[in-house]
Amino acid sequence: MAEDYYKILGVRRDASQAEIQKAFRELAKKYHPDRNPNDKDAVKKFQRIQRAFEVLNDREKRDMYDRYGSSFETRGTGGPRASYAWSTGPGGFSFEDVDFEQFFGDRFGAELGGGAFSDILRHFSRTAGRGRAKTADAKTRGGDIEHEIHIPFTTAITGGAVEMSVQRGSGQQDTLSVKIPPGIEDGKRIRLRGQGAPDPGGGPPGDMYLTVRVDPHAHFERRGDNLLARVPVTLAEAVLGAKIDVPTPKGTVSLRVPPGTSSGTKLRVKGHGVARKGQPPGDLLVELLVVLPKEIDASTREAIQRLDLRYDGDPRAQLRW
Numbered sequence: 001m002a003e004d005y006y007k008i009l010g011v012r013r014d015a016s017q018a019e020i021q022k023a024f025r026e027l028a029k030k031y032h033p034d035r036n037p038n039d040k041d042a043v044k045k046f047q048r049i050q051r052a053f054e055v056l057n058d059r060e061k062r063d064m065y066d067r068y069g070s071s072f073e074t075r076g077t078g079g080p081r082a083s084y085a086w087s088t089g090p091g092g093f094s095f096e097d098v099d100f101e102q103f104f105g106d107r108f109g110a111e112l113g114g115g116a117f118s119d120i121l122r123h124f125s126r127t128a129g130r131g132r133a134k135t136a137d138a139k140t141r142g143g144d145i146e147h148e149i150h151i152p153f154t155t156a157i158t159g160g161a162v163e164m165s166v167q168r169g170s171g172q173q174d175t176l177s178v179k180i181p182p183g184i185e186d187g188k189r190i191r192l193r194g195q196g197a198p199d200p201g202g203g204p205p206g207d208m209y210l211t212v213r214v215d216p217h218a219h220f221e222r223r224g225d226n227l228l229a230r231v232p233v234t235l236a237e238a239v240l241g242a243k244i245d246v247p248t249p250k251g252t253v254s255l256r257v258p259p260g261t262s263s264g265t266k267l268r269v270k271g272h273g274v275a276r277k278g279q280p281p282g283d284l285l286v287e288l289l290v291v292l293p294k295e296i297d298a299s300t301r302e303a304i305q306r307l308d309l310r311y312d313g314d315p316r317a318q319l320r321w
Helices: 005-009 017-031 040-056 059-075 100-104 106-111 115-137 153-158 235-240 298-308
Strands: 145-151 160-167 173-180 189-192 208-214 220-223 226-234 242-246 253-257 266-269 284-291
Touching: 005 017, 005 040, 017 040, 017 145, 040 059, 040 145, 040 160, 145 160, 153 160, 153 208, 153 220, 173 189, 226 235, 226 242, 235 242, 235 284, 253 266
Parallel strands: 145 208, 226 284
Antiparallel strands: 160 173, 189 208, 220 226, 242 253, 266 284
16 A cells, blocks of 8 residues: 555645654654554554655655655656656667667758768767766665754763664664764754665665754753853851862862852853863853751751841842832
């Protein structure tokens, strides 16, 4: 039974490339074998989704599919007009088979310049055959495919290599090692040459485009090329001052907390943010958050109340909507 690739991806026949890619990403995420272990139906569904995307995401193959359906590959994939031919029978018609001098006649050639015109016809007859052979030998290229890859926050900042599993249209499961450049941002794409769909005509495979998704971090946040770290400190460290150790992409640094530091105060560590290739590194902003113990005894409570008397006016006096 012929496959309706548009129906498989759930898109209209006039869907844009962006709509096709969006539909593929959503379906691939839902039916990916990694998310459906031991589910044979999900594997089959994923293979059909991937095959449909390989065709519809390639403009040339999509055009052929729109003309001939899922059997278009038996007609060749040399281009949107690859199946067009001037045919007079099973053998077809070829310029290579024509004697142009005989076809036009000596009299016609003589009227247009005699030998010069004959030379042109002979040249056309010879080069037409070579052009035809060259077209037949030309190889097409497989379709490009798209995947998403999730990477840890720390790998996105410092770079490294991550492995990912890819389910091919043939059912084969491959493991790829992907190099992550330092400082890559969420949503950026990485191109893997030759890791796309194979070409049915024997040409080189297409490429794979990976959309990078960066997992969040429990304590760090990226802001451009700067990093924001929320670091807990005790009440005593905030009131009396202290030295604290803070991890950074370049290693642990020691910071001095000034006495009387309020929660939310930010300390800057220059050059310890995101370091992208060819760019000056960003900074690390350390936001200090005062944390209190869960249980407070009576004497501690009295000491805190005495401390509260030291406030000069209402600390929220300037608070406005």
